[in-house]
Amino acid sequence: MSLEYTKTLVLLCVFMVCITSTVVGSEEKQEEAVEGEGGDCADFSSTSWRQYREQGVRQQVQYLLLTRRNMDCAQMFNQESLDTQPSYFNTSHPTKVIIHGFRALGSKPSWGKELAQALLRVQDVNVLVVDWVYGASFAYNLVVDKYKEVALQISVLINQLQEHGCKLESFHFIGVSLGAHVAGFVGTLFEGKIGRITGLDPAGPMFKRANTFDRLDPSDAQFVDAIHTDSDYFGISIPVGHVDFFLNGGKDQEGCTRSRFSTILVYIPVYGYVICDHMRALHVYMSALNGSCPLKGIPCSSYEDFKRGQCVDCGVFKGTCPTIGLSENSGLTTSPLPKEQKLFLLTSSSPPFCAHHILLQLEVSPLDRSAEVEVTLRTESQRTVKTFRLRTSTTSYTAVLAHPVPLCQIASIEMKNTGARFYRQGDIHLKSVCLSEFPSLRREDPLCVNNINVRRGSLWSHDFVQVCGVF
Ligand SMILES: *[C@@H]1O[C@H](CO)[C@@H](O)[C@H](O)[C@H]1NC(C)=O
Ligand SMILES: *[C@@H]1O[C@H](CO)[C@@H](O)[C@H](O)[C@H]1NC(C)=O
Numbered sequence: 001m002s003l004e005y006t007k008t009l010v011l012l013c014v015f016m017v018c019i020t021s022t023v024v025g026s027e028e029k030q031e032e033a034v035e036g037e038g039g040d041c042a043d044f045s046s047t048s049w050r051q052y053r054e055q056g057v058r059q060q061v062q063y064l065l066l067t068r069r070n071m072d073c074a075q076m077f078n079q080e081s082l083d084t085q086p087s088y089f090n091t092s093h094p095t096k097v098i099i100h101g102f103r104a105l106g107s108k109p110s111w112g113k114e115l116a117q118a119l120l121r122v123q124d125v126n127v128l129v130v131d132w133v134y135g136a137s138f139a140y141n142l143v144v145d146k147y148k149e150v151a152l153q154i155s156v157l158i159n160q161l162q163e164h165g166c167k168l169e170s171f172h173f174i175g176v177s178l179g180a181h182v183a184g185f186v187g188t189l190f191e192g193k194i195g196r197i198t199g200l201d202p203a204g205p206m207f208k209r210a211n212t213f214d215r216l217d218p219s220d221a222q223f224v225d226a227i228h229t230d231s232d233y234f235g236i237s238i239p240v241g242h243v244d245f246f247l248n249g250g251k252d253q254e255g256c257t258r259s260r261f262s263t264i265l266v267y268i269p270v271y272g273y274v275i276c277d278h279m280r281a282l283h284v285y286m287s288a289l290n291g292s293c294p295l296k297g298i299p300c301s302s303y304e305d306f307k308r309g310q311c312v313d314c315g316v317f318k319g320t321c322p323t324i325g326l327s328e329n330s331g332l333t334t335s336p337l338p339k340e341q342k343l344f345l346l347t348s349s350s351p352p353f354c355a356h357h358i359l360l361q362l363e364v365s366p367l368d369r370s371a372e373v374e375v376t377l378r379t380e381s382q383r384t385v386k387t388f389r390l391r392t393s394t395t396s397y398t399a400v401l402a403h404p405v406p407l408c409q410i411a412s413i414e415m416k417n418t419g420a421r422f423y424r425q426g427d428i429h430l431k432s433v434c435l436s437e438f439p440s441l442r443r444e445d446p447l448c449v450n451n452i453n454v455r456r457g458s459l460w461s462h463d464f465v466q467v468c469g470v471f
Pocket of ligand 1: 090091092093
């Protein structure tokens with residue numbers, strides 16, 4: 001693990017130094033071409049390694065405004081916009097503030113507009129996209145030194161907007177990576193009176209051991225939610241909000257392949273791999289805004305307990321598990337609000353990322369030696385496989401599986417006695433195998449099959465006859 005970590009860092013450094021000049025150069029050419037067609041729409045700034053070295057570190061923060069009246073064409077926005085020129089900003093609407101993070105290549109965050117549009121499709125708000133590409137580029141440790149200055153500049157703008165009638169509680173900051181800590185510091189400057197901060201995989205390096213004054217924490221806004229997807233590399237591993245969603249345990253995401261670094265000379269794919277886990281938080285959030293399917297987090301003290309099926313309901317939240325997205329307090333109705341509440345959920349590898357949580361429970365008769373059984377759930381088109389290692393000391397086993405379709409669409413279950421290679425594994429006798437889905441408001445009975453003999457060398461299977469939505 002640590003070897004891989006070191007490799008990644010080394011690779012990233014090499015990558016940043018060698019490649020920025022060439023890649024950024026070519027990207028800029030593309031962007032110029034696009035600008036020619038784009039008319040008067042405002043866009044992010046971008047910077048090159050050459051500019052950066054020549055001009056030194058120059059802090060430059062600007063704002064792009066998108067509203068329902070200009071969803072496709074951002075307008076520059078600044079302190080004077082409300083006084084001097086016609087602006088789409090409507091002071092009686094709530095305001096979303098999007099803050100990007102570290103830009104290794106000095107390039108524009110291409111997702112800024114997409115996130116703004118996803119927000120606008122759901123709510124009639126002002127969306128301000130903070131552009132601090134210039135300060136956020138190239139050297140991570142220098143960037144970390146500067147994030148508070150960015151927060152300070154943003155707070156000046158918020159003060160101005162307050163003078164025009166905007167209420168502090170009507171602001172919702174959405175910060176990606178380092179941007180989450182920028183939002184957290186804005187929150188600190190306003191003593192936690194900002195309405196909401198959402199952190200999308202808040203940055204980990206140099207922040208995990210920082211005190212709460214320096215990083216995002218629940219005291220920064222009336223409600224703070226965070227999504228964690230890469231807490232072993234670029235994300236933070238500790239909870240930082242009222243609720244913290246750890247996707248698939250918060251470290252490694254489905255579909256972000258564990259590269260073997262065989263393609264060290266092909267830089268771009270490797271960089272894509274390195275940030276795939278980290279950027280997943282943003283993509284899941286955008287997908288949740290689209291409302292394709294609910295992404296609910298289940299409260300649990302650890303991912304290990306969650307995977308073992310120890311947490312299968314909404315616990316203290318009385319039947320309402322927190323949901324990723326815009327609903328107030330993530331849909332929580334209980335008070336007081338929790339703090340640093342860890343929530344776990346499994347996702348699939350592609351949009352809309354939702355998976356059904358299927359709890360698989362085996363009751364085994366006492367064995368005289370350890371054994372192994374492979375369980376396969378089948379639907380019309382997919383199969384999900386889970387292998388259990390059975391031990392003499394235990395008779396009940398549980399596991400949680402991410403399943404693409406709900407329980408009611410599971411057509412069959414199969415079991416294979418995949419015994420040890422060096423001695424004969426006998427038949428395995430199971431008292432029962434049960435399947436249930438959680439969290440579930442309707443308390444459905446689990447699907448169970450009792451008294452099963454899984455014989456060595458032959459496949460056991462059982463078909464379920466069920467219809468969705470009929471009770
Ligand atoms: C601002 O929003 C309010 C409330 O939605 C609306 O009544 C008003 O017309 C809007 N102002 C402008 C200039 O669009
Ligand atoms: C959200 O919906 C829009 C429009 O239907 C689509 O273009 C976009 O790709 C979707 N985004 C995600 C992340 O699913």
